[in-house]
Amino acid sequence: MDLFIEIISSILILIGAGFMGIASIGMLRLPDFYIRMSAITKAATLGTGLIILGIVIYFNDLVIAGKGFVIFTFTILTSPVAAHIISRAATRKGVPFWGKTDVKEFEGYLKKYRRVELEKEDIY
Amino acid sequence: MLKYLFNLIVPIVAVYYALSLLDGVESNLINSTGLFVGFYLIMWLSSFLYSKTHFYQVIRIASFTVYFFKELFIATLRVAYDIVTPNTYITPSVLAIPMDAETDVEITLLASFITLTPGTLSIDVSDDNKFLYVHTLYLEGDDPEQVKRSIKEGFERRILEITRAKD
Numbered sequence: 001m002d003l004f005i006e007i008i009s010s011i012l013i014l015i016g017a018g019f020m021g022i023a024s025i026g027m028l029r030l031p032d033f034y035i036r037m038s039a040i041t042k043a044a045t046l047g048t049g050l051i052i053l054g055i056v057i058y059f060n061d062l063v064i065a066g067k068g069f070v071i072f073t074f075t076i077l078t079s080p081v082a083a084h085i086i087s088r089a090a091t092r093k094g095v096p097f098w099g100k101t102d103v104k105e106f107e108g109y110l111k112k113y114r115r116v117e118l119e120k121e122d123i124y
Numbered sequence: 125m126l127k128y129l130f131n132l133i134v135p136i137v138a139v140y141y142a143l144s145l146l147d148g149v150e151s152n153l154i155n156s157t158g159l160f161v162g163f164y165l166i167m168w169l170s171s172f173l174y175s176k177t178h179f180y181q182v183i184r185i186a187s188f189t190v191y192f193f194k195e196l197f198i199a200t201l202r203v204a205y206d207i208v209t210p211n212t213y214i215t216p217s218v219l220a221i222p223m224d225a226e227t228d229v230e231i232t233l234l235a236s237f238i239t240l241t242p243g244t245l246s247i248d249v250s251d252d253n254k255f256l257y258v259h260t261l262y263l264e265g266d267d268p269e270q271v272k273r274s275i276k277e278g279f280e281r282r283i284l285e286i287t288r289a290k291d
Contacts, residue, residue, distance in 0.1 A: 019200065026207040034259050035216055038245035039203045045240065046200050062143065062156040066136075080239035087247050087259070102217035105268075106257055109248065 009058035016050030019043050032098035033090055041083045048075055127178050131171065135163035181289055188282045192237065195278070199242040203261070215263045218247065220255040221272050224280060230287050231256075237279050244275070 023043035030036045049072050056068040092113050097103055103110065139159045143151045171178045206213055225231050235246040235256060243261040250257070260271055 019204065022204045022207055026203070029207055031212075031214075032216075034245060034247075035214060035261060038239075038259055038261060039207070039242060042196065042240060042242035043200055043204065046196060057153065060152045062139070062151045062153070065153060065156070076240065077236075080236040083239050084235060084246055087245055091247055097218075098216060100216065102215075102263075102268075104217075105220040106218035106247075109250070109257060 005057060005060060009054040012050050012054035012057065016047040016054065018047075019050065020047035023047070032101070033095050034087060034097065034101075037083055037087050037090075041079050045075055045079050048072070127171075127175065128181075131164070131167045131178075135160050135167060138163045177289060181286065184282075184286050184289070188286060191278075191282065192240075195241050203242045214261050215266075216259065216261055217263055217268065218257060218259050219268050219272060220250070221258055221275060222254060223256050224276075224284060226253070227287075230283060233283050233287070234280055237283065238275065241279075 020043065023040045026039050026043070027036060030039055052068045052072055056065045091110070139156055142159055143149060143156060149155055168179070168182055171182075223231065223234065225234050231249060231253065235249070238244050238246045238256070238258060245259040247257045247259055249255070258275070263271060
């Protein structure tokens with residue numbers, strides 16, 4: 001039974017670390033700021049969740065399960081708010097979109113709030 | 125809201141005392157999860173007698189949670205596949221999605237859950253609270269309407285079912 005629990009928890013922790021590793025490769029590979037934001041915050045959330053689940057299964061205890069649940073809840077509550085605020089600040093500050101991005105429906109907003117002109121540069 | 129918290133906290137306290145009072149029962153994960161599920165099922169089923177709203181609301185919240193984790197996992201795998209393989213299939217676009225959500229709580233919940241699904245990132249809400257600007261990575265079939273419809277019928281419909289429950 002102990003061996004079984006250890007195998008399951010180590011598989012979960014490895015998958016979580018793998019997701020976080022892929023997210024950091026994506027940080028280098030993906031073309032622009034917004035694509036990085038939308039791809040990475042979530043991979044990190046899921047990775048954290050899987051690592052915490054592995055820890056909870058390894059320690060096999062009620063109190064640690066409660067702590068893990070609280071940590072995961074607060075991660076899920078705070079990470080979208082942070083991503084939302086950072087991307088909103090970036091659009092207003094004038095961080096350029098990738099050249100292939102379709103911003104047809106967004107132009108009115110950009111004209112109203114963006115301080116810098118939209119640069120259509122291909123940086124991939 | 126208080127009812128849901130009460131129905132969660134009472135089983136937790138009950139599990140804690142049951143484990144400390146019963147001799148010879150270990151407080152490991154399987155025992156405590158089983159005790160918690162048992163106590164919570166009793167609380168939930170008895171709520172059918174005094175509050176039908178609570179009874180159905182728990183079903184809706186549970187199915188929304190399952191749907192959310194399914195979407196999270198599928199979309200994360202998709203983005204991870206796109207990062208690891210050399211070709212990229214990303215066709216990004218910023219869409220203005222018309223919202224049926226009206227109150228602040230509904231808009232906050234919708235924006236947060238859209239941000240938590242990989243491939244979509246909510247950037248801002250328009251001034252009159254009618255549109256949500258969403259940055260998406262994948263346009264299925266080069267059709268923005270289809271992406272809008274899938275968000276409206278997936279997340280928005282489920283969130284509004286929970287916040288506007290009447291029965």
